[in-house]
Amino acid sequence: MIELRPLLPNDLPLVAGWLREQHVARWWLSGTTAAAELEKIKARVAQPSGDATHLLMVVERGGSELEIGAPGGWCQWYPYDAYPAEAKAIGARPGDCGIDYAIGDPTATGRGLGKALIAVLVGEVRRHHPGCGVIVDPNAKNVASRWVLERNGFTLISVQAVVTEPTDEPVAIYRLSAPDCTA
Numbered sequence: 001m002i003e004l005r006p007l008l009p010n011d012l013p014l015v016a017g018w019l020r021e022q023h024v025a026r027w028w029l030s031g032t033t034a035a036a037e038l039e040k041i042k043a044r045v046a047q048p049s050g051d052a053t054h055l056l057m058v059v060e061r062g063g064s065e066l067e068i069g070a071p072g073g074w075c076q077w078y079p080y081d082a083y084p085a086e087a088k089a090i091g092a093r094p095g096d097c098g099i100d101y102a103i104g105d106p107t108a109t110g111r112g113l114g115k116a117l118i119a120v121l122v123g124e125v126r127r128h129h130p131g132c133g134v135i136v137d138p139n140a141k142n143v144a145s146r147w148v149l150e151r152n153g154f155t156l157i158s159v160q161a162v163v164t165e166p167t168d169e170p171v172a173i174y175r176l177s178a179p180d181c182t183a
């Protein structure tokens with residue numbers, strides 16, 4: 001069972017370590033560096049109310065109510081309306097939100113956490129923006145990320161380069177519509 005909690009300043013060393021893990025760096029740092037990415041995260045954590053991107057830690061809860069495991073990753077969500085250039089480039093509709101995520105601990109990958117995380121994160125986003133569409137654009141070659149999105153009902157919209165992304169590599173743009181919406 002996955003829980004999300006705000007990412008706090010004392011989580012930064014853990015996140016810095018995860019950013020350097022090969023399985024994260026390969027996809028999360030295309031066209032940027034761990035240091036640059038960490039600075040962005042630091043600035044957001046220092047002033048959470050000054051930024052439209054919400055950072056969260058991923059914690060796995062054990063079988064018992066009291067058994068709370070160590071954080072296994074982090075994630076973020078944002079309303080695309082706060083980032084008009086990115087929204088236009090990716091084809092977001094008004095009200096759509098975006099998510100990004102990583103299971104940072106390599107020993108925690110491949111056992112269903114990512115799939116569960118997407119479901120919990122979508123729930124968190126929709127708690128703030130009920131019924132919103134959710135967009136994700138993993139690198140087209142990121143099979144694991146695409147798989148967890150597809151397993152959570154996301155629909156592939158297109159595979160293309162996106163001008164606001166830090167690299168020219170094609171991304172796979174996925175969108176999850178509101179549960180009762182076919183548009």
Ligand SMILES: CC(C)(COP(=O)(O)OP(=O)(O)OC[C@H]1O[C@@H](n2cnc3c(N)ncnc32)[C@H](O)[C@@H]1OP(=O)(O)O)[C@@H](O)C(=O)NCCC(=O)NCCS
Nearest residue numbers: 023027101102103109110111112113114115138144145147
């Ligand atoms: C992408 C990521 C979140 C997936 O999480 P995970 O916990 O490793 O994946 P899961 O164990 O939940 O796997 C879910 C499904 O994907 C499949 N899958 C996972 N990795 C796969 C791979 N490399 N190739 C094919 N299928 C894969 C699993 O078999 C599983 O399928 P199933 O539901 O039929 O059993 C995780 O690997 C990660 O954080 N990677 C690094 C950062 C990253 O890529 N972030 C996303 C940027 S957009």
